[in-house]
Amino acid sequence: MQLFYKALSLLTVFLVACAAAGAQQITPIGIIQGSGALATSGTFTVEGIVTGVYAGLNPAGFYVQNDAAGADGDAATSDALFVVQTAPSVVVGNRVRITGAVQEIASTPSFNQAVLTGPAITVVSAGNALPAFSIISNATYSNATAEPFEGMLVEFSAPVTVTDVAALKSRGELNISPQGLVYQPTQFVDPNDDPASGTTSAGATNVAAVTAYQAANASRILLLDDGRATVNPLPIPYLDATTQTVRIGSTVGRLRGILGYGNSRWRVQPLAGADAPVVTVLRPAVPTFSAIDVKVASFNVLNYFNGDAQAAAFPRRAEPKRWWNLTASAAKSLPPSCR
Structure with a gap:
């Protein structure tokens, strides 16, 4: 009898150990994303709510985000990532458990976005509320x-x-x-003079300020x-x-x-x-006109180049003069009331 109980105890321990070994360890997405520029590469199991499905993107797939209960609680880390799936099999509001390979690289399919590839997906439940907007x-x-x-x-x-x-x-x-x-930097920054009150029309003494303004725009x-x-x-x-x-x-x-x-x-x-x-779209209000006759004339000056005569393929100094003569001739042909 003692031998039987000992064998039964060993069997119980073995079964519990096997169950523990087979259980999937769920990692909060924020731990994978980290607070740096790149996510941690490797195979992970995550669980979260599907927030958006985009079958038309390249690559196609969906976004999954931890809810408040599953997040890591760190405001410096993202709680979401993109799951690559050619024909998305989930819908918004699904709670899913996914195992796959995470990467964040410059080439496909990541393009410098944290993605999970080769997903093994289990839909845990449907119709869940989405995580709160940040x-x-x-x-x-x-x-x-x-x-x-x-x-x-x-x-x-x-x-x-x-x-x-x-x-x-x-x-x-x-x-x-x-x-x-x-706005274009030169709307406010004189590229030729520092300070901008200067009157130079050539040079590059203020290029750094123009470049800095452009960088601020891009940011x-x-x-x-x-x-x-x-x-x-x-x-x-x-x-x-x-x-x-x-x-x-x-x-x-x-x-x-x-x-x-x-x-x-x-x-x-x-x-x-x-x-x-x-x-x-906020269009300007239509102005109020008095009893006048308004005529509008326009000319295409897209090719009004100011060539530097440095290469045969580039318009020479004669080119602006030729376009000026054409424009002046066309303007003279307008009725006096339009001039």
Whole structure:
């Protein structure tokens, strides 16, 4: 009998040890992300809430974020990361347990964003509340301080301003600034003179100030993405519902999204429903005219080059004179009332 109990005890210890060995150790995402620029590489098991699914990104996948109970409690670390999955099998609100390889490298599929690849996914539950939005102060935002929010749900504390629309039609992207419009450095900085009250029209005595101004501009500009890698996306996103356009100076009120990173840019990936970004275009008021006859004339001076005559392929000094003569001739042909 004593031998039987001893054998039974050994069997119990063996089974408990096996269960412990087979259990997955869940690591808070903040521990993996760390407070530095790069996440810790390796195989990890994480558990969190799916906050955004982006089947149209390249690579496709979804963001997962620890809720308050699962986070590491350190404001200097991000509690989220991107899970690479070609055909995402989860939905927003799923609580998932995922085992996979974490990396943050310059090449695909990371592109300097912390990602988990080769995921083995278990859906623990569905319909969960999302983690709270982390508030980003517009006044203090800088790309240099965005790392603790990588992959997380964020909300800007005030409206952001559209600063560039060049890639909206081709890539579905808008440049935005939390601190208002940005201007060319030479709008305020004289590149030739320091102080700017100087009258030199050539030279480079103040180039450092111009460069510093440009760097300050770049530090506070990020992208509002459309959650897709599509070229020439249709419909074009973010058009104002009334004007069907977007202008520099337009605003996005209460911008909420997921702060991702890719192609060397911080970018806000959009959310759906009530949290979707809405761009408001503020056009100048129509002026009031008296009883006058207004005529408008314009000329294309895009090719009005001021050549340096240093190379045959570059327009020579004769080129501006030729364009001047063409412009003057065209102006003379206008009716007197338009001159």
